[in-house]
Amino acid sequence: MNLDNLGFFTSVSEPIWLMVEAFTMIGLFLYVIFAAVVLRQVNHMTTTLEVGFEGAIKTVAWLHLIFAIGTLVIAILIL
């Protein structure tokens, strides 16, 4: 990645942005794991208690996981 092209060295030095990038990647990766745990927990809860609204809740949990993976992929591509 050529950081010079991003044109942001006006007030912050390169090593700091590299650290920010690394922390962002680690954070997003951990978030994907968290989103997967949420999905598993939702599946477990909808099995424990069925009230006729399971489809919508599972959809939200899946969207959350997809959103997390999407953000990680975008971060890998553009940072």
Place this chain on the structure above:
Amino acid sequence: MPEIFNASKEEIKMEGHVGGVKGHHSRKLSEDPLQLKKSLQISIQKEIPEPYHNAVSAFNYYPHKVHFVGADKQEKIVLLLRRHPITNLPWIFMAFVMVLAPLLMSFVTGVDFVPVSYQIIFLLSWYLITMAYVTEKFLSWFFNVNILTDERIFDVDFVNLIYREITDANIDQIQDVTVQVGGVIRTMFNYGDVIIQTAAEIPQIDFKAVPKPDVVAQILRELKVEEEAERLEGKVR
């Protein structure tokens, strides 16, 4: 057990605390358990609304689509309770602020020194966190339920996304029911806590911030009397 049979011709008193005041509820039990059961059903119908089920409602009376792990096949779910929807207002407001926060931040502080690519990722991450917050709060409300069947009471606590707790007690183990409604908002929207003292291993089960707490306590008492009547009939499951 012998006291129950001896008491069938006499007036039986159930002690209870309703609205924070200790009260006495008297009921004359008939000699015929079937007649007693019939009269109880009539009294329940008079005081309690029609069967009602909505998947996201806080007060479901005789819900027809509900099933939970641990329920017997013959067990009928009488009530499914959640916290009153008004209790969700604080987190809904917070979520609204979180959604608008990036917009407000761009007006207040200059973020020009941050490259566009980082701005995009931070914005996406922020909305990811917002989504997780909303999901966690909604699931916490949705799955924190109190279930009342014709045999048992269940308290399902969905503490957070990775921890949950399920407590149950038999109806005939209920010793005392206390209703607590305090404060302007709770009085205005008619919701409060129903505290159930039991003779089970866990001595107290709390139904927190449930709608119509007096009706819930009334149903609990009716079910307890009905359970005693069933015992007289010899229909104990």
